[in-house]
Amino acid sequence: MPARRNLTTIGFDADDTLWQNEQFFRLTEKRFATLLADHGEAEHISARLLEAEKRNLAVYGFGIKGFTLSMIETAIEVTEGHVPASTIAEILAAGRDMLGHPVEPLPHARETVERLAGAYHLVLITKGDLFDQERKLAASGLGDLFDAVEIVSDKSAATYARIFGRHGSPQDSMMVGNSLKSDVVPAIEAGSWGVHVPHELTWVLEHIEPPVEAPRFRSIADLGELPALIESIDKAG
Known part of the structure; x- marks a missing residue:
């Protein structure tokens, strides 16, 4: 990965972004x-x-x-x-x-997180039950790759502003996730980049239209495309 310029912090959703849920x-x-x-x-x-x-x-x-x-x-x-x-x-x-269901990592999840770890400040940002989310993170084997874990009750622009402000700044951060409503749009509203990684199953209450006009919106087919996207944003200077 190139030297960091535009991005310093990468936030990842957990459920249906890193593993099946x-x-x-x-x-x-x-x-x-x-x-x-x-x-x-x-x-x-x-x-x-x-x-x-x-x-x-x-x-x-x-x-x-x-x-x-x-x-x-x-x-x-x-x-x-x-x-x-x-x-x-x-x-x-x-x-x-x-x-008690097993944790099934999604394609490219491990290699992508491993590749970005160390080059960027990685933050897992997930909502839901504290006990269950901690269990899944431990079972995934990915926990040690993250610099911080944030388990929140909901995801809003204020949530991302607070979290990314604590781990850098919203403007230098990116949120990656399968939910446009929870992961992408509020992160963009907070001033961050929002990257949509579609999942074939997304809860109906998470469905909204993609913010295609937003300059900081991006969409990729899977997590395997994320490192190249980050590199292109960094190269933009």
Whole structure:
């Protein structure tokens, strides 16, 4: 990598940027719909679950525990309060299974982080349950490559301004992630670069239009393209 000029700090999202995550939510949602098949079609059950998740984000935040509570709430609602205790037990078991799922790094994640480590100040910026995010980072084997880890309740422009201000400056920083809504747009609003790395599965509540007119917006097909992008930005002087 060339000598640092335009960039000093690189922030990485974790879930569905460095390792698989959404696929486990989708599989559990299918399992949940099967449990409640007597009370509606899978599409209807999923829609009711999404409504509960939206309502509960401000209360439970992001992550598996909030998702599990939303499943229980939905089960109570669609059965009009008659959900069997055995079904509640199944939902809780599904939540525990999610909390123990293996960590599957995405293509190019390790080699890219390894290549950038030392040349840039690397910060992992992830939202969700503290315990679960710490578990996944430890299981990924990537933890030692990051100079700092920031686990936050939400990602906003103020969040990135605060974090990148603490680890350098927003103007000299870049955020890399699969979510336009959480990783890219608010980072750009904070004055940083925002790099979108699309994932085939992205939660519907994270869908927004890409900020194609923003000068500091970039999109790459996978993390393998990131070092060359960073080099081109640094060469721009």
